[in-house]
Amino acid sequence: MIPNAPASEPGSTVCSAKGCRAAAVWVLAWNNPKIHTPERRKTWLACEEHREHLSQFLGVRGFLKDVVPLHEWESAQ
Numbered sequence: 001m002i003p004n005a006p007a008s009e010p011g012s013t014v015c016s017a018k019g020c021r022a023a024a025v026w027v028l029a030w031n032n033p034k035i036h037t038p039e040r041r042k043t044w045l046a047c048e049e050h051r052e053h054l055s056q057f058l059g060v061r062g063f064l065k066d067v068v069p070l071h072e073w074e075s076a077q
Helices: 051-060 070-076
Strands: 026-030 042-046 064-069
Touching: 026 051, 026 070, 042 051, 051 064, 064 070
Parallel strands: none
Antiparallel strands: 026 042, 026 064
């Protein structure tokens, strides 16, 4: 299941940025090594506009593990 998918629209995805309702096209896979096992991946979704901002937020903290197009992420699941 993809996080942030509105319940009224099964299969639709929206950006994880606060207040953004744009369609997500990227998956930012991350983990906090202080609380997650190394193989665990949490995900945020990002639209084109917020991909860099969300990536930087996670990257500065050392949490960002991968940025993958949403369609590739879904086909790999």
